Amino acid sequence: MNRKYRHLVGTLALLLSTLACRAATSLIFPDTPTPLPPATLTPLPNTPIPTLPAPTEEIILEAACPLLLSDIMDAALSDANSSEKFSEEDYYVLYTIDDDKLKTREDVVASNNIGGEYDSRAKHESLWNYFAEIIPEDERKFVTKFAVTSDGRGEILAAVSPNYDNPSEWTLEVDTLDTDDNFSLTYTLMHEFGHLLTLNSKQVPVNRRVLYNIDDIDIYEQAVAQCPQYFTGEGCSTIDSYINEFFKRFWSHFYEEWQEVDEIDDEDVYYDRLDDFHDTYQDQFLTDYAPTSPAEDIAESWSFFVLSPKPDNNSIANEKILFFYEYPELVRLRGDILNRVCEAFPE
Template identity: 30%
Template sequence: MNRSILLAISVVVSLAMVAVALLWAKPLLVSDVTASYEVQGDSIVLLEGEPEPWHAAAWERWVELVPESARWRVARFDAIAGSSEGQVEPISDNLQVWTLRIAELDDRLRDVALIHELGHLVSLGPSEVVPATDPSVEDECVTYFSVEGCAIPGSLFDRFVTTFWAEEDRAPSEQSALQRYRLNSEAYVSGYAATNPGEDIAETFVFFVYRLRPTGTTIADEKIALFWEFPELVELRLWLRRGLSGYLTGSPGSSPSQR
C-alpha cells in the first residue's frame, strides 16, 4: 500500500475519532422547537407547531414522575429536534417561570433527560440563587455567579461549586469537557458533567436519583454524597424513585438512610 493511500486512511480515521469524541462530549447542543405548548395545571395546550403523540406522552410522564412542588415553575413545554435531548430556560428574569424542552426519546432516555432538567430547576430554585435582575447582583456576589444569578451562601449550588470547582475552571475556556474529563475522570459522574458547574450539578443529580448512596471516596462519590445532606432532596429522590421503579438497576436498601 503506497504512502498516499496510507495517509488518506490515516486522515479518515483521525477525523472519525474526532467526530466520535465531539459527539460524546456534547460540545454544542443545537435544537429546533417543533411545537410549543402552554402549561395549564397538569395539562398542556398547543400554542404553535404540529402536535405529535409523543409530545403528550413526554409531558404526561413529566407530570407522573415529578411532584407538583418541584415542577410548578414550568409554564411552557416545547418539543424539540436536534442534538439536544432536553433543555430548560427561564422565561422571567426572577427565575420563577421556565420553559421545559424535550426531544423524542425512548422511555428510559426520556426519564434520564427529564431528571437531568429537573436537576437544573432544583439547583436554580428560589432557595439556591439570587436572580440576576440587575448588574448589582453580579457586582455584590461573593459566592458563584452564573448567567442566572448568584448562588446563595450555604445552598447546594454554592457548596457544590465552591467545593468541587476551582475558580479558574468555572469560567468558559478552550479546554473541552472531554479534555477535563480525561484529565480527572474520577471527579465526574460522566463526560458531560465536566462541561461546566451547572451541567455537573444536573448530571450528578441524575446519579443521586438512580444510584444507591455512595460508599466510595472519589470526588464524583463526594459530589453525590453532598446531595444527601439536603433532606428536601432526599425526599424528592424517594418520590422520583417510586416512579422509576421499573428502570432502576439496583433496588433501594432496607432503610431510608441507605436509599
C-alpha cells in the same frame, strides 16, 4: 462572554433557553431589546414545603425496580460520548400548561422534517405527562411552559430555561425525535429536573440586569464581582443554596483553571481543552459531560443520586452523589421520585 450565551434570531427571539441537557449549554435571547418587566419578582407559586414523613414512614433508599434503574444508568453512560455541540433547532412548538396539562399550542418554528407521530399532540402530551408523573407537582409548579423541539436526531435531547417574560418561571424543552429510548429519556428528564431543583429562583434569584443585557460583559462582570457566593449565570446563588455549597466544596479549587477553558471562543479548541481538563480531573467527575460547568455537574450528580444505589465514599465523584444525602428533604424527594419512576416507566 462564555458560550452559554448565544443569540438566535427570528421567532425564537421571545424565548430564553439555557442549560441544554448533556449537550452544549445555550441561552437564547432576543436580538432586539425587550422592555423590562415590572421590577418586582413574581414569587414562585406555592413554594415547595418539604413534607415531613410520618414517624413510621420509611424513607426509601432502595428502589422497587433496581434492574430498570440500572438499565437507565447504562443508557445514560453509553450516551456520554455523544456530541456535546449545539445544533440549530428547526422545530419549536410551545405549549402553555394549565392544571398540569398541555393547553394551547404555538408553532414557533415549524419544520417540514418533523411529521407524523413526532408532531402529534398525543406524542407531546405523553412526554409532558411522563415528566409530570415522575416529578412531584409541588417541586415543579414554576414550570409553566413545555416546548417540544428538535435539532434533528441526536445532539440535544432536552433543556430547561427561565421564561423571558417572567424568569422565575421556567420552560422544559424536549426534542421529540430523541425520545424513542425511554431509558435515556428518563435519565435526561432527571438531569433537567436537577437544573430546576438547583437553579429555581428560590435557590438562585434571577439577576434581571444581566438577563436583559446579555451581551454586556461589564454588567455581567459587575454582577459576578458583587456576588459573594457562586454566580450561576442566572444570578447570585443564595448562601444556603445547593449549588453554592456544591461549588464551594467541589469547584472552588480548580475554578480559575476551568474558567480559562470556558472562555475560549474557538469551539474546536474549547472542546479539546475541556477534554484535557476532564482528563486531569477524571476521578472527580461522574460523566464526560459533568465538567461542562458547575450547573451541569450538579445536575449529573443529582441524576446519579436519584437513580443509582448509594455509593461508597471512595472518590470525589462519589462524594458528589453523597452530597445530596446530607439534605433530608432531598432524600425524601428521591424516595418519592423512585416510586414514581418504577410505577410510570413506559412498558
